[in-house]
Amino acid sequence: MSLAELTASELLDSLATGDATAVEATQEYLALIEQRDGAIGAFLRVDAESALAQAAEVDRKRAAGEELGPLAGLPIAVKDVLCDSAGTTTCASRMLETFRPPYDATVVANLKTADAVLIGRLNMDEFAMGGSTENSAYQLTRNPWDVACTPGGSSGGSAACVAAGMAPLAIGTDTGGSIRQPAGLCGVVGLKPTYGRVSRYGLVAFASSLDQVGPMARTVRDAALLLETLAGHDPRDATSLEAPVPQYTATLEKPLEGLRLGVVKEHFGPGLDGEVESAVRAAIAQYESMGATVREISLPHSKYAVATYYVIAPSEASSNLARYDGAHYGYRTDQAAMVAELAAERKALAEAGDEAGLAQLDTALVRMYRRSRAEGFGPEVKRRIMLGTYALSAGYYDAYYLKALKVRRLIRQDFDQAFEEVDLIAGPVTAAPAFKLGAMVDDPLAMYLVDLYTVSANLAGLPGISIPCGFSQGGLPIGLQLLAPPLEEARLLRGAHMYQQTTDWHQRRPAMN
Amino acid sequence: MSLTRQDVEKVALLARLQLTDDELAVMTEQLTQIVGYVDQLAEVDTDGVEPMAHAVEVANVFADDEVRPSLPREAALANAPRRNDRGYLVPAVLGE
Structure with missing residues (x-):
């Protein structure tokens, strides 16, 4: 072998x-x-x-x-x-x-x-x-x-x-x-x-x-x-x-006597593939044949889990990934091209007499950050950084981030209650x-x-x-x-x-x- | 709620990302769709619920106040895109 x-x-x-x-x-x-x-x-x-x-x-x-x-x-x-x-x-x-x-x-x-x-x-x-x-x-x-x-x-x-x-x-x-x-x-x-x-x-x-x-x-x-x-x-x-860390391999062979297995009713709703449902239900039946008791439980806030997650995770990501600035480590944009780009934009704005545009033009350092990150990150990373920055920005923090943290606690409480049974x-x-x-x-x-x-x-x-x-x-x-x-x-x-x-x-x- | 292109431009500046016109258009549409989905959180009654920032709420972890070695300068600078022997080099910040 x-x-x-x-x-x-x-x-x-x-x-x-x-x-x-x-x-x-x-x-x-x-x-x-x-x-x-x-x-x-x-x-x-x-x-x-x-x-x-x-x-x-x-x-x-x-x-x-x-x-x-x-x-x-x-x-x-x-x-x-x-x-x-x-x-x-x-x-x-x-x-x-x-x-x-x-x-x-x-x-x-x-x-x-x-x-x-x-x-x-x-x-x-x-x-x-x-x-x-x-x-x-x-x-x-x-x-x-x-x-x-x-x-x-x-x-x-x-x-x-x-x-x-x-x-x-x-x-x-x-x-x-x-x-x-x-x-x-x-x-x-x-x-x-x-x-x-x-x-x-x-x-x-x-x-x-x-x-x-x-x-x-x-x-x-x-x-x-x-x-x-x-x-x-x-x-x-x-x-x-x-x-302390238990020795997991030492207790592995000990079956769980009188196992009470919870089955979440919200997990078997529309959208679940029929073959997946059959296989999972067969596995649950297998546990019953080994002596487990199966109980239906409810996690009423589980339907909000994805929405909660896609506020919290991108928010944290937008903050964590701020460290990729092209200055300390990682990718940096070509500096000469960046400087030339800025000069061209400044010239165009000046010729057009656009004072507001000139006042808002990126500094060289900000443009270096923006170009380095634009060229170094792929589309999904950019999407999540944008989503998180939006959720954390002034005016939206309470409605999205803080709200999601509260729903997160309700999701946890659902589990705490379920694990009592x-x-x-x-x-x-x-x-x-x-x-x-x-x-x-x-x-x-x-x-x-x-x-x-x-x-x-x-x-x-x-x-x-x-x-x-x-x-x-x-x-x-x-x-x-x-x-x-x-x-x-x-x-x-x-x-x-x-x-x-x-x-x-x-x-x-x-x-x- | 619907995001405008101006909203997305503002967020891109805050996020220090430069987006092309095409990216702005796609991002405006996709963020509107995703934010529309997460808007369902508004229907949850969270009155009196404490926000939960961490799954395992460990409070006040103290470390002993003792001097320990930190990353040597050369190791910290080793991955720098531009540097001299003492620090990181970036485009001029002042005096533009």
Whole structure:
């Protein structure tokens, strides 16, 4: 059996017993990337040389009897949004095409300390804004189950990479569903932890009150294994939580006795694809057959979640992305062209005798900012910056931003009440399986509505997981989303693992060349 | 509510973005559509509801007041588009 067919946990065992070396495993994965990624486009960069060097170092340490980290020798690929001083971190943006972070994100440092082998950097929607990875400034990523379809986004590179078997583990980030949605569309496992569970230090900020880093893998066990390394308090992130990190893999086999599973009635309304509904209802029935009690619950404010999210997230983004000014790092417009443009405009205004126009003309510095940002950002990033700037601007702040923060609390309160009656909530990840590439590029609002089932967990700060629960007639994966109360990742993982013990959806693989 | 082209031009200045005529036209239409969608928030009764800025409301996180190393100047300047040996270079701000 090839090493790349093993789960991460199985590969770890093989490495520990000496059945395989980290170099062999890394070589095998690098060969698969070479063979498959031309058709998929998951990787922005493959770090073959440094990965092999890290793998050789793990093998050397093992041979010398030195202490090894918990992920020793496991190849892992990282979304290109987490700073790694070993190379560029582009966020799939022209703005950061040559940006080399001066430090490692805490998550990246944790992976290095854990002796993981970092094999490359994964494609994404620019600055993690999008749901199809089509907003990358560099390349399209294709769904391994059907290359005409999107892998979802924004962690589309991470999901496609794992689905295509090009790495056993990947790191994604989730601000409104960006781990769970692509995991669902690509038939892999993706977990968004509780807000504050994983450090955001060195994660390039999109919406700071919503962003979380999380694991993507083929099985729930592998996601639990990776989460143990990612999670924990970090003094460099003031929003990270001090709570101790349980050993998730140790309790995984313990089924949830007397599980009370909540099913949200608002999740099964019009707009939900029939095949998705059947697969999700079958998964819920599967839980019942394992002894769970199913209760219908209501989240009355969930219908406002997308509207709330598309005020709060762009507002925070417009503020966070103000740092890209063409002065400190990142792209800067051509200065001579900028100066010439301004001179021409000034001359035209003067000739026309337009005093008001002259008074309003940008200074050279402001024009440098405006041109650098216009040339460095893609359309979706500009749209969100504009939307957020509008929502925060004088006269609109109360009506949009403040209002959205209040509705956010009502959304959270709905969950708090629901979790008094149930242990986990189960439902769809997306309303439909993967859509065709290009299907929504001209309709931003339609693309935003794809986030319908996932954004609430970010607004409320809850942990959520997407696991495979079936396939459409067309052979596309369907995902089941489970949600838990804050810091109940152990419960979430146990519940998800129970399902994978009695089903085999997660073992199916797309046909790959 | 509907945004005018002038509204969008004003927001573009605040956001420090330069938009072409075509971009302004598309942006005006798309922002109007999106803002029209989020306008449904107005129907929610939020009287007496405290705004929630963070999902996990951690208050007053203090750090010990101790001197620690910060990013060395050379590392901070390494990604600068234009620089000298001490700082960032930008177009003249004063004296135009």
